[in-house]
Amino acid sequence: GQQVMQIPQYQHVQEGEDFTTYCNSSTTLSNIQWYKQRPGGHPVFLIQLVKSGEVKKQKRLTFQFGEAKKNSSLHITATQTTDVGTYFCFKGNFGNEKLTFGTGTRLTIIP
């Protein structure tokens, strides 16, 4: 099936360190979205990337879409305790392909 793998599965960092999660698809993506899910919460939309090689920034978060549109990354600079949660990439054009979440990367912060 259409798999979307993320690495690492878990990441523990000291507060203030950087964090990166990588998302890889077995097929070329028309676009990719990123969501954050806090413990006990629901997924919250962060961003959508559409263009090959696209880079978008939101404060300390940097999102990249690979040139081949098969991979993406999320980088957080100087993590804070509020960054705790699981980060999912997500793919799917409504009606055209199955909506698929990546396997997720769970981030924990050591104060």
Next chain:
Amino acid sequence: ETGVTQSPTHLIKTRGQQVTLRCSSQSGHNTVSWYQQALGQGPQFIFQYYREEENGRGNFPPRFSGLQFPNYSSELNVNALELDDSALYLCASSSNLGVSNEQFFGPGTRLTVL
């Protein structure tokens, strides 16, 4: 808050029973997607409804069925419940079809099957 509501919040059923979960989409949104999230796992796509029609389905058996109403609210029905159906059920609403768009998730319904 996303404006997407789900009911009930929690539910306990026994094997073989049937359950109906409800979702009210955000105002102006015509598309609702349902997901199943087992503990410690990512959400798995069940199906999507657009303007009252099923518009895509994941790898779930036919005992998972749904409806969307004229006001775009939606129901998820699960028949013949199995223990593995225990999970958080999330609905998400969005506004466009054909262009992948931001999904707004509800708080979920936690279903426990005993």
